[in-house]
Amino acid sequence: LFFAFLSNYLIAHAAGDASAPLWFGAPAWRWMFWMEAVPAAVFLAGILLIPESPRYLVVSGRLDAARRIFTRLGGDANELVRQVEQSLHGEHRPRLADLIEAGTRRIAPVVWVGIGLAAFQQFVGINVIFYYGAVLWEAAGATKEHALQINLLTGFVNILATIPAILLIDRIGRKPLLVAGSVGMAVTLGLLAVVFALAAVGIDGKPVLSRGEAITGLIAANLYVVAFGVSWGPVMWVLLGEMFPNRLRGAALAVSGATNWVANFAVTLTFLPLLNGCGLAGAYGLYAGAALVSLLFVWFAVRETKGKTLEQMQDGATVDAV
Incomplete structure (x- = not known):
């Protein structure tokens, strides 16, 4: 929120007014909205780099994929998968x-x-x-x-x-x-x-x-x-x-x-x-x-x-x- 407020202030200050035209003739208030695409794009890039949850992979039956993730994170992959399987024993998917x-x-x-x-x-x-x-x-x-x-x-x-x-x-x-x-x-x-x-x-x-x-x-x-x-x-x-x-x-x-x-x-x-x-x-x-x-x-x-x-x-x- 703070950085959103900061970008809004800087854009309005640069244009002289929130309704005044800024870059490419678009009013400053539109640029305030468009600037939100920058952190959204960074967030999207970060999501693509985050590995899938090993717990989810075990629940889905994709044990080999879970072992690969655990190997990347460090530790005994087979033991960690076994621990997850034990923790899931008796559990069920959340329901209302x-x-x-x-x-x-x-x-x-x-x-x-x-x-x-x-x-x-x-x-x-x-x-x-x-x-x-x-x-x-x-x-x-x-x-x-x-x-x-x-x-x-x-x-x-x-x-x-x-x-x-x-x-x-x-x-x-x-x-x-x-x-x-x-x-x-x-x-x-x-x-x-x-x-x-x-x-x-x-x-x-x-x-x-x-x-x-x-x-x-x-x-x-x-x-x-x-x-x-x-x-x-x-x-x-x-x-x-x-x-x-x-x-x-x-x-x-x-x-x-x-x-x-x-x-x-x-x-x-x-x-x-x-x-x-x-x-x-x-x-x-x-x-x-x-x-x-x-x-x-x-x-x-x-x-x-x-x-x-x-x-x-x-x-x-x-x-x-x-």
């Missing part, structure tokens, strides 16, 4: 039926917890900041140039915020980080809602922020990104990888991942109508409310996984106090 509790027609509670985590990560509005950052700050009265600069700063802050998460996640645990992140996001989003609710309105209908309000809003927005980056950003994915029992891990991860993308799409799709209907104060207030609900959800529904093996998680996620 795995999500149903044995003897019932109910989805396992731990699956609902995973779905909730995946949904709340998006409902707090983080990708609105990333996707529509320039639109947000233009709506707050910033010029296009300044809006892109602020967006660039936000992306850099997000990178820095993940460092404390890496250092703290195994020290204080997953759940305390999520709780702290929810509190931080609720406070900063609430502050943003207040700033824009109290701001004057110009003749063009946009908020007119005083210097103090502008500084407060900028600090609150970046502290919000920090609160997300040290908690819900990385920790949600760590929890999803640890909380599900082995018998339903594959299916539960698939459903949770799909929920995250559906929630992302829903929040992104509804933001502009929300902005037009409720303004920035209403939008930020709604996301602050989601952050508060996420706090209650984590407090009452999420179980700490720090220091626990996958076998110890067989009972799933239940009510667990911080």
